[in-house]
Amino acid sequence: MELLSDKWQFLNELEPAVVQDTRPYVLGALQQAQQVLLGNGGIGVHGDLRQTNVAVQRGEKGWMVKFVDYDWAGVAGLHRFPPFMNSQIDWPDGVQPLAIMYPQHDVDLLTRQVPGLTSLSSALRVWLYCIIK
Numbered sequence: 001m002e003l004l005s006d007k008w009q010f011l012n013e014l015e016p017a018v019v020q021d022t023r024p025y026v027l028g029a030l031q032q033a034q035q036v037l038l039g040n041g042g043i044g045v046h047g048d049l050r051q052t053n054v055a056v057q058r059g060e061k062g063w064m065v066k067f068v069d070y071d072w073a074g075v076a077g078l079h080r081f082p083p084f085m086n087s088q089i090d091w092p093d094g095v096q097p098l099a100i101m102y103p104q105h106d107v108d109l110l111t112r113q114v115p116g117l118t119s120l121s122s123a124l125r126v127w128l129y130c131i132i133k
Contacts (some may be wrong), residue, residue, distance in 0.1 A: 004055055008066065011051035011114060014037045022063045023114055030063035030110060034103050038075060045101040047072030047081060049110045050089070076103050 010021055010025070020098070046067055054127055055066045072082060083097050091107035 002067070004066065008055040008057045011054045011056065014056075019114060021105060022065070025056070025063035026054055026065050026110070029067070030106065033067065034106070038077065041087075042075040042078060043103055045076045045103055046070065046106050047074065047079075047080070049103050049106045049113070051113045054110070054114075072101075074101055075102060113115055 011022065014022070030049070031044075036044065038044055048069060049067065049073070053067060053069045057064045057066075073101055074080075077100060079101050081096050081101060082097060085091065085097050086094075090103060090112065091111060094102070095105050095109065
């Protein structure tokens with residue numbers, strides 16, 4: 001486990017205007033992460049991309065992004081969500097205990113958590129659909 005320095009902040013700790021500023025970087029980081037093919041040829045999924053699991057740090061060329069807490073992570077289309085999930089969270093459609101995880105779930109949860117990403121997410125959804133097929 002890597003400890004993040006004090007320079008990293010989680011999205012839930014930031015002012016809404018700052019979160020808005022980070023959104024293209026966060027989405028770009030998610031796109032990059034979902035382009036990485038795993039050893040079995042599959043695509044990884046995080047499973048829990050809430051604001052508490054997205055860390056950002058301002059860099060020279062914009063925002064650097066790290067996704068943390070990979071307890072639920074797995075292979076898209078193969079691994080499942082855990083049997084017990086917080087019912088207080090407004091999970092996206094298809095996200096429920098023991099459901100199979102897909103990259104779209106990461107996108108949907110992130111766009112619910114980070115205002116302003118919804119307009120960008122439709123293109124990402126099409127892209128992800130093409131990769132999985």
